[in-house]
Amino acid sequence: MRILIVEDEPDLLASLAQALREEGYAVDTADNGDDGLFNAEGTDYAAIVLDVMLPGMDGWEVLKRLRKTKKTPVLMLTARDQTRDRVKGLDTGADDYVVKPFDLEEVFARLRSIIRRSANKSTNVIALGDVKVDTAARLVSLKDKPVELTAREFSLVEFLALHRGEVVTRTQLYEHLFDENDTTMSNLLDVHVSNVRKKLGAEFIATRRGHGYCIE
Amino acid sequence: MIPKSIKWRLQLWYGLILVVVLAGFGGTAYQLERNRQFRRIDDELHKRIGIIGNALHGPPPRGQRFNPPPRDDFPDDGPPGRNRRPLRPGDFHLPEQDEHFFDASDPNQFYFRITGRDGVELASSTNQPNKLTEPDSQVSYSQSSHHPNQFAPIFPAPEQSQTKTKPQPAVNFGDYRENIEILPSGEMIWVGCSIAPELKELRRAKLSLLGIGGLILIFGLLGGWWLVSRSLRPISEISSTAVKISAGDLSQRINTVEAESELGQLATVLNSTFARLETAFAQQKQFASDAAHELRTPVSVILTQTQTSLARERDAASYKQTVEACQRAAQRMRKLIESLLALARFDAGQEILKRSPFDFSRTVSDCAELVQPLADERGVKISIEAKPIEIIGDSERLAQVVTNLLTNAIQYNQPDGEVRVKLETQNGLAVLMVADTGAGIAPENLSRVFGRFFRADQARTGSGNAGLGLAICKAIVEAHGGTIEVASAENVGTTFSVRLPAEA
Numbered sequence: 001m002r003i004l005i006v007e008d009e010p011d012l013l014a015s016l017a018q019a020l021r022e023e024g025y026a027v028d029t030a031d032n033g034d035d036g037l038f039n040a041e042g043t044d045y046a047a048i049v050l051d052v053m054l055p056g057m058d059g060w061e062v063l064k065r066l067r068k069t070k071k072t073p074v075l076m077l078t079a080r081d082q083t084r085d086r087v088k089g090l091d092t093g094a095d096d097y098v099v100k101p102f103d104l105e106e107v108f109a110r111l112r113s114i115i116r117r118s119a120n121k122s123t124n125v126i127a128l129g130d131v132k133v134d135t136a137a138r139l140v141s142l143k144d145k146p147v148e149l150t151a152r153e154f155s156l157v158e159f160l161a162l163h164r165g166e167v168v169t170r171t172q173l174y175e176h177l178f179d180e181n182d183t184t185m186s187n188l189l190d191v192h193v194s195n196v197r198k199k200l201g202a203e204f205i206a207t208r209r210g211h212g213y214c215i216e
Numbered sequence: 217m218i219p220k221s222i223k224w225r226l227q228l229w230y231g232l233i234l235v236v237v238l239a240g241f242g243g244t245a246y247q248l249e250r251n252r253q254f255r256r257i258d259d260e261l262h263k264r265i266g267i268i269g270n271a272l273h274g275p276p277p278r279g280q281r282f283n284p285p286p287r288d289d290f291p292d293d294g295p296p297g298r299n300r301r302p303l304r305p306g307d308f309h310l311p312e313q314d315e316h317f318f319d320a321s322d323p324n325q326f327y328f329r330i331t332g333r334d335g336v337e338l339a340s341s342t343n344q345p346n347k348l349t350e351p352d353s354q355v356s357y358s359q360s361s362h363h364p365n366q367f368a369p370i371f372p373a374p375e376q377s378q379t380k381t382k383p384q385p386a387v388n389f390g391d392y393r394e395n396i397e398i399l400p401s402g403e404m405i406w407v408g409c410s411i412a413p414e415l416k417e418l419r420r421a422k423l424s425l426l427g428i429g430g431l432i433l434i435f436g437l438l439g440g441w442w443l444v445s446r447s448l449r450p451i452s453e454i455s456s457t458a459v460k461i462s463a464g465d466l467s468q469r470i471n472t473v474e475a476e477s478e479l480g481q482l483a484t485v486l487n488s489t490f491a492r493l494e495t496a497f498a499q500q501k502q503f504a505s506d507a508a509h510e511l512r513t514p515v516s517v518i519l520t521q522t523q524t525s526l527a528r529e530r531d532a533a534s535y536k537q538t539v540e541a542c543q544r545a546a547q548r549m550r551k552l553i554e555s556l557l558a559l560a561r562f563d564a565g566q567e568i569l570k571r572s573p574f575d576f577s578r579t580v581s582d583c584a585e586l587v588q589p590l591a592d593e594r595g596v597k598i599s600i601e602a603k604p605i606e607i608i609g610d611s612e613r614l615a616q617v618v619t620n621l622l623t624n625a626i627q628y629n630q631p632d633g634e635v636r637v638k639l640e641t642q643n644g645l646a647v648l649m650v651a652d653t654g655a656g657i658a659p660e661n662l663s664r665v666f667g668r669f670f671r672a673d674q675a676r677t678g679s680g681n682a683g684l685g686l687a688i689c690k691a692i693v694e695a696h697g698g699t700i701e702v703a704s705a706e707n708v709g710t711t712f713s714v715r716l717p718a719e720a
Contacts, residue, residue: 009513009516009517011517011521011541011544011545012513012516012517012520014541015517015520015521015524015525015538015541016520016524018524019520019523019524019527022524022527022528077516079509079512079513080505080509082505099512100512100513100515100516101512101515101516101518101519102516102519102520103519103523104519104520104523104524104527105523
């Protein structure tokens with residue numbers, strides 16, 4: 001899962017990015033509206049965390065322009081908790097908002113929620129035959145027995161599970177699993193897929209040669 | 217006990233006055249009516265006394281209404297009616313032509329009686345009421361009179377008896393009214409009549425006066441109540457509005473339909489007061505909300521930093537980073553709180569300025585030295601042109617103003633720009649001008665630069681500049697009795713001018 005954070009306060013940006021990376025997301029950052037919009041338009045993020053008050057183009061403007069081309073779920077960070085600000089945000093096309101100061105747990109939960117909703121799933125638990133993926137607890141179980149996965153492996157399973165039945169290209173997987181700071185080595189993805197197959201069964205992830213991967 | 221309510225008190229006074237006025241008018245009307253009735257009766261009585269008198273001893277010297285009795289009844293020489301022999305019972309007969317004056321069919325039932333010197337009845341009409349024939353009637357007469365001096369004519373003094381006495385005032389006995397004339401010869405003529413019809417009429421008049429008065433009183437009270445309620449209604453409206461306002465709804469206004477009445481004017485005054493209150497409250501609320509908003513970002517930093525840091529074991533360098541970030545956030549909050557407190561003190565007039573004379577040009581050059589590192593960092597050149605000017609004021613606070621203006625001039629300048637500082641005297645004022653070569657301020661924002669939480673770039677929350685600096689500058693300068701102004705041309709630069717009273 002790759003996420004973009006647009007926030008101008010450097011300390012806040014750094015800690016948010018770190019926290020989300022530790023949650024298993026691939027995180028890109030931008031510290032102003034123009035860069036944020038550029039990134040958001042160029043990449044298919046799972047979600048965008050967008051501050052309202054930004055130098056240059058503000059959060060509302062970024063959201064308005066982004067909505068012309070993309071439906072990426074957006075979580076707004078706002079310092080104003082007045083109803084009109086929230087209404088404005090939701091009307092402009094924000095999927096949710098968090099009022100500063102916030103708890104990280106809340107940001108995580110709301111991010112999961114908007115990502116789930118954008119994939120048309122209403123619960124945190126996705127059942128794939130014998131395998132169950134709990135996106136909130138970040139746990140995977142096989143025949144009701146928990147299976148240990150690394151954060152990257154979990155992200156891979158989660159992304160494929162959210163796009164169940166679809167063929168996910170390698171490029172898409174790269175974009176969602178690795179952020180701009182990672183050196184994308186193409187065989188790293190194969191390593192992760194192979195590890196997941198070892199843990200959850202060889203049939204769990206099907207390979208569509210020349211297209212990508214798929215969970216039936 | 218007087219009621220507390222204005223409405224009731226007004227009503228009470230109003231009703232009291234109404235009762236007094238009505239009682240006065242009614243009483244007077246009744247008295248006039250009574251007097252009119254009795255005067256008519258008295259005229260009739262006098263007329264009949266005259267008739268009896270004439271029948272006794274001839275007509276008066278003038279007035280030819282009655283035929284005199286035969287002269288030979290009174291053979292004495294001398295003026296008629298005088299010095300004749302005393303009458304004896306049965307001597308007197310009412311002349312036929314005068315009988316109709318004592319007609320029994322008359323509703324007033326006029327009657328007469330003549331008594332001699334000794335009180336013996338000499339003659340009477342047939343219809344005189346029995347009780348008046350009692351010998352002690354004179355006593356009851358005198359007793360029933362409330363004026364003791366009326367006793368005297370009944371037994372006149374000898375010298376008075378020589379002339380014809382004046383008619384005595386008529387007196388009422390129950391349903392009868394009587395008049396007496398004492399003749400010089402000592403005989404007394406009693407003429408009376410029943411006044412039952414008149415008394416009945418007076419009673420009716422009294423009842424109708426009471427009825428009319430009562431009706432007027434009721435209508436007056438009702439009208440007064442209506443008027444008082446109507447004129448006091450704005451008060452209840454004012455109070456209900458005031459209650460809503462005190463409950464927190466400052467947008468309430470009194471409905472001033474009757475703007476021309478005294479209460480309408482009061483309502484207008486109150487409304488404008490409420491409007492000012494609302495504005496002041498809105499400003500205060502905005503200020504508090506802005507202050508809270510400014511605190512949100514540093515608090516978010518601390519929360520996310522610490523929560524991330526505590527999520528798992530970290531190395532020392534990572535903890536150090538977290539602590540440093542928290543420190544930056546805390547310092548930002550401290551700065552904000554200090555600014556807010558300073559503004560609050562200036563607003564409340566509690567800021568105590570240390571006033572002492574000092575050379576303002578020294579302060580300016582000291583401050584310029586202080587901000588030089590920042591200017592060097594941005595590549596901004598500072599030029600100062602200042603003559604020594606002695607002013608009285610708080611040198612620390614004024615240094616804060618100068619530093620703030622210089623910092624702004626450097627921060628909002630272009631790289632390799634210039635800050636020109638000029639200090640001079642103009643018309644007894646010390647004038648400090650700080651001009652930069654920055655982007656300038658948009659005309660629509662010029663009036664707001666001294667406002668609280670105003671930032672030329674609304675979003676620059678990360679800069680640690682809450683937008684209170686110029687507001688504080690303005691408060692300090694104005695506390696010194698000075699003024700601060702701004703002039704700006706976009707893409708040319710901005711000039712701040714501070715004018716302070718200079719020591720002559």
